[in-house]
Amino acid sequence: MTGAEFEAIAKDGVPFAALLEWRVERFAPGDVRVRLPHHALLLRPGGTICGPALMALADITLWGLVMSRIGRVDLAVTTEMTIHFLARPAPADVLAQGRVLRQGRRLVVGEVVMRSEAEPGQPICHVVGTYALPPAIDRAAPAD
Amino acid sequence: MTGAEFEAIAKDGVPFAALLEWRVERFAPGDVRVRLPHHALLLRPGGTICGPALMALADITLWGLVMSRIGRVDLAVTTEMTIHFLARPAPADVLAQGRVLRQGRRLVVGEVVMRSEAEPGQPICHVVGTYALPPAIDRAAPAD
Amino acid sequence: MTGAEFEAIAKDGVPFAALLEWRVERFAPGDVRVRLPHHALLLRPGGTICGPALMALADITLWGLVMSRIGRVDLAVTTEMTIHFLARPAPADVLAQGRVLRQGRRLVVGEVVMRSEAEPGQPICHVVGTYALPPAIDRAAPAD
Amino acid sequence: MTGAEFEAIAKDGVPFAALLEWRVERFAPGDVRVRLPHHALLLRPGGTICGPALMALADITLWGLVMSRIGRVDLAVTTEMTIHFLARPAPADVLAQGRVLRQGRRLVVGEVVMRSEAEPGQPICHVVGTYALPPAIDRAAPAD
Numbered sequence: 001m002t003g004a005e006f007e008a009i010a011k012d013g014v015p016f017a018a019l020l021e022w023r024v025e026r027f028a029p030g031d032v033r034v035r036l037p038h039h040a041l042l043l044r045p046g047g048t049i050c051g052p053a054l055m056a057l058a059d060i061t062l063w064g065l066v067m068s069r070i071g072r073v074d075l076a077v078t079t080e081m082t083i084h085f086l087a088r089p090a091p092a093d094v095l096a097q098g099r100v101l102r103q104g105r106r107l108v109v110g111e112v113v114m115r116s117e118a119e120p121g122q123p124i125c126h127v128v129g130t131y132a133l134p135p136a137i138d139r140a141a142p143a144d
Numbered sequence: 145m146t147g148a149e150f151e152a153i154a155k156d157g158v159p160f161a162a163l164l165e166w167r168v169e170r171f172a173p174g175d176v177r178v179r180l181p182h183h184a185l186l187l188r189p190g191g192t193i194c195g196p197a198l199m200a201l202a203d204i205t206l207w208g209l210v211m212s213r214i215g216r217v218d219l220a221v222t223t224e225m226t227i228h229f230l231a232r233p234a235p236a237d238v239l240a241q242g243r244v245l246r247q248g249r250r251l252v253v254g255e256v257v258m259r260s261e262a263e264p265g266q267p268i269c270h271v272v273g274t275y276a277l278p279p280a281i282d283r284a285a286p287a288d
Numbered sequence: 289m290t291g292a293e294f295e296a297i298a299k300d301g302v303p304f305a306a307l308l309e310w311r312v313e314r315f316a317p318g319d320v321r322v323r324l325p326h327h328a329l330l331l332r333p334g335g336t337i338c339g340p341a342l343m344a345l346a347d348i349t350l351w352g353l354v355m356s357r358i359g360r361v362d363l364a365v366t367t368e369m370t371i372h373f374l375a376r377p378a379p380a381d382v383l384a385q386g387r388v389l390r391q392g393r394r395l396v397v398g399e400v401v402m403r404s405e406a407e408p409g410q411p412i413c414h415v416v417g418t419y420a421l422p423p424a425i426d427r428a429a430p431a432d
Numbered sequence: 433m434t435g436a437e438f439e440a441i442a443k444d445g446v447p448f449a450a451l452l453e454w455r456v457e458r459f460a461p462g463d464v465r466v467r468l469p470h471h472a473l474l475l476r477p478g479g480t481i482c483g484p485a486l487m488a489l490a491d492i493t494l495w496g497l498v499m500s501r502i503g504r505v506d507l508a509v510t511t512e513m514t515i516h517f518l519a520r521p522a523p524a525d526v527l528a529q530g531r532v533l534r535q536g537r538r539l540v541v542g543e544v545v546m547r548s549e550a551e552p553g554q555p556i557c558h559v560v561g562t563y564a565l566p567p568a569i570d571r572a573a574p575a576d
Contacts, residue, residue, distance in 0.1 A: 013188050013189045014196065015184075015187070016163070016164075016185050016194055016197050017194065017196045019160070019163065041159050042160055044157050044158050045157045045218040045219065046218065046219055046221075050158045050160055050161065051222050051225075052158065052160055052196065052199060052200035052203050053160050055196060055199040055200070056200070059195045059196050059199070075189065075190055077190075077229065077232070078195050079395060080227060080228045080229065080397075081195075081227050082224065082225070082226040082227075082370060082560065083224060083225050083226075084223070084224045084533065084534075084541050084560055084562070085221065085222055085223055085224065086534035087534060088221070101555060102516075102518040102519060102555075106394055106420070107367060107420065109516050109518060109558070111558070122534070123533060123534075126541070126543070126560060128514065128516055128558060128560065130367065130418075132395065223539060223562065224512060224541075224562065226416065226514060228389065230390035230397060231390060245374055245411060245414050246372075246374040246375060246410070250538060251564065253372050253374060253414070253512075255414070266390070267389060270397070270399070270416060272414060272416065274511065274512065276539065301476050301477045302476050302482045302484065303472075303473050303475070304451070304473050304474055304482055304484055304485050305482065305484045307448070307451065308448075329447050330448055332445050332446050333506035333507065334506065334507055334509075338446045338448055339491045339510050339513075340446065340448055340449045340484065340487060340488035340491050340492075341448050343487040343488070343491070343513075344484035344487070347483045347484050347487070348484075362477040362478065363477065363478055365478075365520070366483050366517055367516070367517055368514065368515060368516045368517065369514070369515050370512065370513070371512060371513050371514075372511070372512045373511055373512065376509065
């Protein structure tokens with residue numbers, strides 16, 4: 001799967017997140033980067049970017065990570081996600097970099113670190129999440 | 145603050161989440177219920193509700209909880225949130241019930257449990273999150 | 289399985305946690321209560337109970353929850369756990385109450401709420417964690 | 433503060449964790465490494481290391497991170513911690529590497545990644561946690 005294919009599948013599949021007009025910037029196995037372009041829709045009081053937009057960005061990036069490793073799995077589902085907000089992002093583009101912490105037969109654990117393009121030195125968000133793979137994948141993949 | 149006041153502030157403040165057309169159904173101190181009406185915008189593959197919409201609902205409910213206890217605090221910010229997806233929600237309205245686990249001078253920890261109106265017996269999401277209060281609140285509130 | 293059987297298995301299996309001399313007080317399917325008796329070994333600066341003892345109590349309680357529903361599964365493993373420390377516990381016994389948020393074929397999500405016997409009104413810890421069941425269980429149990 | 437000083441304070445302060453005979457191997461500001469020596473006390477069914485020992489190691493490493501940046505703060509407390517178990521560790525020493533994700537006036541967020549000395553290629557645990565600093569530190573430190 002290419003980044004463009006993932007982007008098409010994910011924007012078609014999750015129209016609420018597609019409103020954010022996110023774009024895949026890198027899509028290699030276990031190494032996915034997604035850009036959240038700045039937009040007035042994302043603002044919240046204090047001139048910063050709202051949490052729900054960053055959470056949606058995290059979820060999309062984690063889904064991309066799973067597909068970058070395993071191919072198209074529409075029915076993979078997030079089982080849990082923990083997000084830490086580390087700094088108030090400036091009103092600028094956000095870059096989410098994902099990597100796989102563990103890939104098993106049934107569960108994939110990924111990490112996403114987000115940085116503002118305006119202040120790339122300090123991460124603004126740290127996310128860890130788990131995706132459960134459907135049983136067909138379960139049988140085909142190597143043992144945990 | 146009333147639920148209608150919170151709804152107006154939060155929809156004005158977080159326009160991305162306002163697209164979900166959520167509605168406050170209960171707004172007592174430390175006891176907040178928010179409805180996510182079903183909408184085609186929320187679907188994802190499998191005919192279920194997408195994670196980012198549920199995360200946005202969680203964030204709004206947690207913010208409502210803080211305001212239900214403390215009044216208007218635009219600058220309170222989520223510091224972290226953990227969400228567990230427990231069951232695939234049916235394509236129906238979702239009800240998010242929030243309660244305060246701890247209110248300190250500087251941090252408020254809240255819990256949100258979501259149920260689908262179609263299958264209210266099994267929760268579909270469990271969320272725990274922390275809000276940090278700005279320093280002015282810090283000084284005014286009782287000691288931890 | 290009875291609470292006494294779980295206690296014997298878990299104390300034999302996890303000797304580090306057994307040093308805490310925890311005791312099962314209730315062991316019904318999906319409803320497990322474990323007592324952490326007060327002990328000088330548990331103290332930390334400030335006259336309160338150390339985090340690692342409470343984390344161990346959470347892990348044991350979650351394991352008990354899984355066994356209370358499914359029977360003996362030595363190879364079930366925690367995949368993740370989130371703990372929120374809500375109040376500094378007094379130097380007194382701690383009671384951990386666990387319940388199942390979701391039981392699937394492959395994953396069990398449980399919640400543990402801890403209270404100090406000295407101040408039962410305010411929970412001191414809130415925990416959510418996931419156990420992955422080994423594949424044999426996977427096949428025998430009902431569909432997710 | 434030196435690593436030896438931190439080790440003395442933490443072993444004296446948290447005797448339950450001191451039973452693990454952990455040792456500081458690196459103690460620079462925001463860069464702390466702690467070794468958990470292998471020991472029969474740490475085993476659990478399956479010949480692997482029990483979760484409570486790894487959680488205790490995480491908590492000690494996060495506390496070390498805080499002290500490595502701020503100096504002695506006995507009353508700093510963990511407010512929350514999320515741990516993901518990524519692989520079953522072999523019966524061998526575990527190395528926990530901590531780094532600071534964010535240091536604010538009131539909250540420090542740290543990350544700990546653990547590897548088994550027997551299989552260093554795959555992390556066995558990933559941890560994110562938050563420490564709340566007491567108010568005296570709050571006033572002295574730079575603004576968030």
